[in-house]
Amino acid sequence: MGMTRAGLTGVTVIPEFFQVEGVEAVLDNFQRRARVDAIATSPYVMMPMPDGQGGREPPIDAGAGSVRLLDRPLWGRRELFVRTAPSFAADSSLYRGLRYQPAAADDSRGRRAMSSPTRSGPRSRAA
Numbered sequence: 001m002g003m004t005r006a007g008l009t010g011v012t013v014i015p016e017f018f019q020v021e022g023v024e025a026v027l028d029n030f031q032r033r034a035r036v037d038a039i040a041t042s043p044y045v046m047m048p049m050p051d052g053q054g055g056r057e058p059p060i061d062a063g064a065g066s067v068r069l070l071d072r073p074l075w076g077r078r079e080l081f082v083r084t085a086p087s088f089a090a091d092s093s094l095y096r097g098l099r100y101q102p103a104a105a106d107d108s109r110g111r112r113a114m115s116s117p118t119r120s121g122p123r124s125r126a127a
Helices: 016-021 023-034
Strands: 003-005 008-012 038-040 044-049 055-057 080-086
Touching: 008 023, 016 023, 016 044
Parallel strands: 008 038
Antiparallel strands: 003 008, 044 080, 055 080
């Protein structure tokens, strides 16, 4: 869940919850319930797909996930098939000569942007 170190409480949030619930709702929920000071996420967007296409959410996880449902729905469903794509086009010159190469961006970036603008700077705590 969270990690506390030197007065900082941080969590990792998968980006699809920002996409579905909105940035403000996710941030407000964490601040109200857990007094979170820092959030990390991943640079991808997720798109719901027709049943049987893409990957299952929640993932199968060695068979255990086939009976598992999401605790919080995504796009109104507790079990669905999805596809992910990078949320930005990486600068390939930064990876020249390296074994690791980032995934290529596709047209999904603009179509499935976050549903709410991000808030910059520190958030004030509500009383």
